[in-house]
Amino acid sequence: MKKMFLCLWAIIALLCGCEREDGPGEKPDNIYGNSIYVDATQLGTILPNIVDNVNVWEMGKLYYNPKINPEANVFEFVRYVQFMQCTGGSSERDLFRSPNNRDVLDDYYFDRLITNCRGVLAMGAKPHLKLGSVPLKLTTDPYLGGFGTNIYPPDDYNQYYDYIRAVITALVNEFGLDEVRTWRFGCMTEYENFDWFKAKSGLGEDSFVAYCKLYDWTVEALISVLGPDVFVGAHSMTVSEGGWDERRFIEHCAKGTNYANGRVGTRIKFLSASYYDNCPGSFNASHDLPGTIAVLKDAAAANGLNDLIFGVDEGRILAGLRSGRTSRDLYNRTTGYTWQAAYDARIFKQAIDCGMDYFSTWNFLTGGNIFGYPIISYHVAHQISKFENCNRVPADMHFSALDDTEVDCLAATDGSVVRTMVYNFKNTLNYKRRISYGMQIKLPFDAKQVEITRYTVGDDCNFFDDWLADWEELGISESDFSWSPDDPLLDMTVTLSSASAINKYKTKKDKYIECSRLTPVVETAEVKAGTVTLNETIEASNVLFLEIRPL
Secondary structure, X not given: OHHHHHHHHHHHHHHHOOOOOOOOOOOOOOOOOOEEEEEOOOOOOEOOOOOOEEEEOOOOOOOOOOOOOOOOOHHHOOOEEEEOOOOOOOOOOOOEOOOOOOOOOOOEOOHHHHHHHHHHHHOOOEEEEEEOOOOHHHOOOOOEOOOOOEOOOOOOHHHHHHHXXXXXXXXXXXXXXXXXXXXXXXXXXXXXXXXXXXOOOOOHHHHHHHHHHHHHHHHHHHHHHHOOOOEEEEEOOOOOOOOOOHHHHHHHHHHOEOOOXXXXXXXXXXXXXXXXXXXXXXXXXXXXXXXXXXXXXXHXXXXXXXXXXXXEEEEEEOEOOOOOOOOOEOOOOOOOOOHHHHHHHXXXXXXXXXXXXXXXXXXXXXXXXXXXXXXXXXXXXXXXHOOOOOEEOOEEEEOOOOOOOEEEEEEEEOOOOEEEEEEEEOOOOOOOOOEEEEEEEEOOOOOOEEEEEEEEEOHHHOOHHHHHHOHHHHOOOHHHEOOOOOOOOOOOOOOEOOHHHHHHHHHOHHHHHHHOOOOOEEEEEEOEOOEEEEEEEEOOOOEEEEEEEEO
């Protein structure tokens, strides 16, 4: 009879999500069939800081005399700032005093690039400069593609070489050779995407050859100033089909004839891709993230390029579910919903699982990466960055009846602290299910008690639900936005663009700042036989980070 009662209770608990309270240190309550066992004595690979890159679409004066944001310093974890197409492709991007005067090819104007690089260094990060877009005056009849930059190759690659060499020489003169050698360099964004680059013929074969030439001459110019150890690579689209097969370029770097110097192969240190899902509720139909990166890793391995790092240079979510006046696109490529927290945790863990070094993102604050206050993505990135240089440790998981819900765990230790991340994700904004589970952690240190610090990334540290709740009172509507209202960058006018709506938003901005704060909870637990035992419940779309230290 007792067995029948326990079985009945297990079924009820599983269906209804009931909880039973157990004291600290007792056996985890696995009546739900849900458990996580972390063995922090079994050390695996060293984890990267997967969120150490951010993108800048157009540098302008963004990093002119920047100041650290004391309330939310993104540069506690950001190491590289990628300036996209920073050396050319339009009259605004070309580093000439007279971008359209073809009679003068050396009227260089590098002040804007130099000042922005100085600002990045002042924030404690390093520039990652995406070269490659050809200045207007170096191409006869240049054509501005879908992203507003010249998509055609240079008429004369020697002239292009001289230009890139002059750029790098100016940077060395300003910052010193040793400093600039620590920077990263790329050649183009999504090089096989015809909206970014193609031959004038429009043919895939011609475009492949033209890009190999562009890459070879770019690298040759870099090496001529910085030496043979320059850190340089290339960013393909890969997540979608391009105008030609990017694997051919990888083979060219390994075995092809270098168009700039005639030797075999061209230096390359990283390969990166783009990765975008469509919108909340709709994953990318072509590739998932592991499949996207596998294309690059497999091609590199097949060609003997075994010392590369791999990353994503831009990505996450293309569009929201609601449209502003001009677009449904997400300017930041993230939503403001708490759903985004679990999405980010999931995609960052996938990135780590498939051996990536970084996943470059756009902005973490409502006004970019310097101004504003945290969006929900900031908290996930800040916490997962703490796993850097820790050894990954195994997390054995058993969950029942999840259907299309995903619960996963990342665990690591540096020997003095154990870190875990657990997320509860389903690909819909309407997801409401909480998940209960038992958790046992075998510790890598001797202790009778531990201090546990909990960071729960959810509604309580997300201003966006409060913002949406205030719409009716403030008289806000979708027509007050240019791009999707699902975007959380409220201090950027490309999103919230109506002057009257901005003024209304500002009346409650202090409230939203408070709502964006993540407050940790600290508690203690007993250790028995080298193991700490916990009973946890995680709400829908939440991410739970634990830090466990000996007392």
